[in-house]
Amino acid sequence: MSRRRIGQEAFEFAPDRKNASTLDALSKVIDWALADRRLAMISSAAKGEPAWPPLALFKAMLLAVWYDLSDVKLSEALDDRSSFRRFCGFSRSEPTPERTTFVRFRKALVAQGLDKVLFDEITAQLKAKAIKVKTGTLVDATIIASASEDDADGHWVKHRGRTAVHGYKAHVGADADTARVEEIAVTPANINDGRAGPDALPDNPGDVYADSAYRGDHFGQAVRAKGGTPRIVATGMWVRDEAEIRARLEAYNQPIHRIRGRIEKIFGTWKRSYGLRRMRWRGIAKAALQIRMTAIAYNMKRCLNIVAVAH
Structure with a gap:
């Protein structure tokens, strides 16, 4: 399946350690590569379009939980907030997913039962840090x-x-x-x-x-x-x-x-x-x-x- 490549441009975010987002710290809490492998076969693309990287969409869904966002608000925030873009792997100026992408992504997660797989994977990683x-x-x-x-x-x-x-x-x-x-x-x-x-x-x-x-x-x-x-x-x-x-x-x-x-x-x-x-x-x-x-x-x-x- 064809996939979009994201984060290829320079992020151009001014480094400001005093105002670093909590998301920067959260991005280091787990090994995302292990979650990415679990998501390898997921596709949320509309017909005729390259698919968004599933790990980026999964991270976006975590943002929706942390900030209590609907799909519409999540899409708007991804387009607007540099900390959200950085957490998901999007550079500053490239496009971000629309609302319907998250609808399709959820359906794919449910169809393959990956919600429990991902919960078990991430829970095991966090348990090891106890x-x-x-x-x-x-x-x-x-x-x-x-x-x-x-x-x-x-x-x-x-x-x-x-x-x-x-x-x-x-x-x-x-x-x-x-x-x-x-x-x-x-x-x-x-x-x-x-x-x-x-x-x-x-x-x-x-x-x-x-x-x-x-x-x-x-x-x-x-x-x-x-x-x-x-x-x-x-x-x-x-x-x-x-x-x-x-x-x-x-x-x-x-x-x-x-x-x-x-x-x-x-x-x-x-x-x-x-x-x-x-x-x-x-x-x-x-x-x-x-x-x-x-x-x-x-x-x-x-x-x-x-x-x-x-x-």
């Missing part, structure tokens, strides 16, 4: 509203005291120390947390911290099968005295709550800063793509922050 030895895993799920209530793959769910939501559920396994997302499963919103939880478990999870929705043999056995130890919030104990029950439950649950609560910051960042309050597109395959792209973007920034603190 400063701390892994000691535990946080597991929880968050509900994300669908792009439309007509989305047949989504489902209604209603929790006590909350408004019913039509959408999907992201089941997440994250490192307990670094809050780096390690595994993701995406289901309709009505799927039980404990039932889908095993699909969000990484290998060798250590102590696994989760709320009471994960109590039961199904999740517990999955944790042990992967070499971990369940640390699940308890709802009751076999003690006669009610005051003693409350005291024991508080003593048992408090350290679990303190650690597992860290995962709420992940979901908060996704929804507050990365636009994951609602799905952008219909269908569970595209929902999974959006969630995994969000997790990749989050993990890269998280890794950058961890390394900065360590130094």
